[in-house]
Amino acid sequence: MVQTKIASATRRPCELCPLRGRSAFRDFAPEELAFVSSFKQAELTVEAGGALIVEGEQHPQLYTALGGWGFRYKILEDGRRQILNYILPGDLIGLQGNLMSEMLHSVEALTRMTLCIFERERLTALFRNHPSLAYDLTWIASREESMLDEHLLSIGRRTALERAAYLxxxxxxxxxxxxxxxxxxxxxxxxxxxxxxxxxxLSLVHTNKTLKRLSEIGLLRWLDRGCEVLDRGRLLDIAGWQPAPEGLRPFI
Incomplete structure (x- = not known):
């Protein structure tokens, strides 16, 4: 059973969605908004450290992150963990459950998160009646794939310093x-x-030494509550990476 730390789960219309109106996201057409509003079951708040999805379980719901940070990960039998990617507002969570009999990864809240809960069984109606939203789902899945490609390249070919700078x-x-x-x-x-x-x-010791090098040359500052990037441009130069240009991104 998923042990999720829930602060609240209440229905709220999508017109109040905090992502609407942000410059990074496209707006819904009126008929899309009406469907998504009916598609939505409730909003869920998960506290930091709460498990949203657990690997190996059948999960009946889909989520869109509205606020906060999370991460997807897998764990080996001996307890070693690999974080696959990070979840930010606008990201869709749980689509894998529509294609597999069970979830093949876990999801944990990194900070307090707010999420939309959607009815998984109505996903077919979205593809059948709203091709623009179906394209948005394809865009989101494709974007996730491209990010994972870059992460795999980083782990496989970048040095420890380049990996940390890239991440x-x-x-x-x-x-x-x-x-x-x-x-x-x-x-x-x-x-x-x-x-x-x-x-x-990397090992925690190796990671600590690598982050210390980046800190010593003035690219970041490590704080009790996390990491502050001071010079993203120089981090990009060290990583040998540039973000791909994007237009307005969709969200469901």
Whole structure:
């Protein structure tokens, strides 16, 4: 059974969705908004550390992240964890459950998260009656695939320093693009060094030494509550990576 730390789960119309109107996301057409509003069951709040999805379980729901951070991961039998990707506002969670008999990864809240809950069984109606929303789902899945391609390249071919620079630049870029970093919010990536180690496939000691090198040359500052990127441009140079240009992104 999923042990999710729930603060609240209440129905609220999509017109009040905090992602609508943000410059990074496209608006719904009126008929799309009406369908998504009926598609939506409720909103869910999950506290930091709460399990949203557990690998090996059949999961009956889909979610869209409205606020906060989460991450997808897998664990080996001996307890070693690999973080696959991070979840930010606008990301869809649980689509894999429509294609597989059970979930093949777990999802945990990194900070307090707010999510939309959707009726999985009505996904067929979305594809049948709203091709523009169906295309949005394809776009979201394709974008996730391209991010995982880049993560695999990083783990397979980049040095430890390049991996760390890439990860922090990537997350800082995504936080700015989704609007989670605003003028009145501290621009801090809510990671521990263990999260970084589990993402990069490095030991905690090696990760600590690598992050210390980046800190010593003035590219980041490690705080009790996470990491603050001070010079994303130089991190990008070290990683040898540039974000692909994007237009307005969809969300469901």
């Amino acid at each position: 922090l630049a990537f997350l800082d870029h995504r936080a700015h693009m989704t609007g989670i970093f605003t003028a009145d919010v501290p621009h801090v990536l809510p990671l521990t060094q263990q999260h970084v180690a589990d993402t990069l496939g």
